[in-house]
Amino acid sequence: MTTVDRTQVFLLPDLGEGLSEAEIVEWRVAVGDVVTVDQSVVEVETAKAVVDVPCPYAGRVVALHGAAGEVRPVGQPLITIAPLDGGDEPAGHATYREEERAGSGNVLIGYGTGHGSTTRRRRRPRLALAPEPVDAARADTAPAGHTAPGVGTVAADPARSPAALVISPIVRRLARDHGVDLTTLSGTGPGGVIRRADVEAALTVPAVRLTAVPDPQVASAPAGDGDVVVPLTGVRKVIADKLSRSRREIPEVTIWVDVDATGLLETRAAINAATPDAPVSILALLARICLSGLRRFPQLNARVDTEAQRIVQSAGVHLGIAAQTDRGLLVPVLRDAHRLTTAELAAELAATTAAARAGSLPPARLTGGTFTLNNYGVFGVDGSTPIINHPEAALLGIGRIVDKPWVVDGQLAVRKVTQLSLTFDHRVCDGGVAGGFLRHVADCVERPALLIAAV
Template identity: 55%
Template structure:
């Protein structure tokens, strides 16, 4: 089978190159003589190039968007077999060159001019945009369809070669522009606006902010800042929350105080006891992530951190072995640590070794928050203020004492189902404290 190579012909008017806009055929497609095979754009116009040969497309020598020099290979066409000849549009045996006709391109088949299409040779009409007289009349008789807005991911819609050259000369990315001409076509004014925006002087810098004073970031505040920054950088955290009816818990605490006024127990101590019981059921939240080993390390006991505000900033003193303490013992240790934090008397042992943190931001008279996990822990429970709010009980709206609980957890150690299970366990204990205390 003979394969012939069609080179980009002389375009005339001093033009030496053209850009391939789009191929109208693909490898393996049948091609007839004078059938348009590619659309190219020069500095003068965008036109279709007809094939001088009939056959089957063997190779496309230039990708869309590539600039091709006159005389460079454009397309290779394999001659049709004798059993299945391909016939193109009928044409006269010889078409004399008209004004502006181009000479054969370097390397072109010298037998092309004046050849007969049915004989397998080209029509000889290889000027850009022209084929045989009949094919030319057929193309002129069809109206070019209106331009449509370009689909996402396609080439920018540019019709004018002047616009394309203007963009190229000023390094304007046409794909970044939105055409304002009908059909979404990029117009000259669109490119000129982009050029003007690129050459506009930068906005003057904002005046410097007035500085009242500078506070050194050091000591405890520096340690807290470093730990919270590391938490945000390393832990993919998520937060889930729920509103809690704490009416029965408040009443249980009142009854205990009435029975033993000299040994008060705070609400936070009850919640701490429920948290410890919940961690026994959901140990993933009482763990460490060991990235080097690629392991989640579940811890045997609970050292419960209690977020507290001290004179030196936010501190998290730790109730060690919280899983071995009852509600009254938890209350006593929490009270001791809170007093020491306010006085600045916490020791190193009091501030290290935590495995889970309980944050009572309700003392600041707020309802909710999404606190940052205390690295290297994997979870933190936040407790909002308890307020009287309307609540539906047995189909009736009644005043109840409602608080919001939020659990922030490391999504590497568990999914949302585990986090929700732990949170619901704690909430259920708060809403039915007598039953919970009898079982844990």
């Protein structure tokens, strides 16, 4: 009798614009667990956010493809599910077959679990090299240097004996960073697999430290005792890659001007006194002023398409707001900001920055900006020469607002002064356009009534 393989392999789905991979943070299920349609099975970290990934299949988990800390490309196997036999169906899961046939319609960025029967559900093609599902015992006891299907590579150093049984890449990285010789450890995992806890325990035993561990994959000097090692992964890696690309490709220029913001603060106080239930922030007023400037100088609301050798000016303004979070610098985007009123801008800014700091923004909200506003004054600094948020063409920065002596109508007075800086891509415009934009912004900050005339 021929055995039919009825397992379903769920591939890592498209997680948003420009995202080609994700790092596994934590598995929510284990081999042998029963899952239902749309149950969250793994937490992954992309370049944009930490995301819970729901599985579109119901059944029993027979393989997890990848360990915590491992980076998986989009389209590669993530989890293998086998259908339950009637007798295996536990209490509370009696309707899992109906759920799977119907699908919930829930969507995670670029995929959904379907809205109809399984015969109509759009499935991604199974890759030719997709690992076959196996049980945990086979995976954990795979010979050194061979691949445990569905789990990862059991690493071994051919120059040492006995070989070290390690499945998790994060364990190997931890050992390498701290100079721990894996061949001296006895693994406490199934089949003698070395776990993270084994490496951490060995850090207190000097005998397992290596005096020199040359690693051809590590170009920098080994970390010394007491050094803090921060892996360049996730958001930090994307920030580094994006800013490096921006600095390599964009011939950027920064210009700046000091402005008297006393009138802007007085205008904000008047607005908030009239509408106490919908307060407006200084950042919202500056966003409104930027939108006015971009209406006059659309050359700065653009990007350079190097492959097609052209400059593309965007029809709408998708305003990026630089926000410092626990996970690093993020730039959430307010779509079609030019269509929002000042009150709507204030509300959207407050909600968006709060969501960014909480890590709850979907990846789609962190891409597609056309111009960025950066309020680095919150860090107590006056000026900056920021790097443009690639592929945008310009970024406006605002320093802290402080009391300074200022000449008003020929008399010295104490005023609220700030510094505005504009960093722009010299390929999209020359100094006349950039200077005109910055001067318009400065004039509106000093005399907010000009905004009415500019509408």
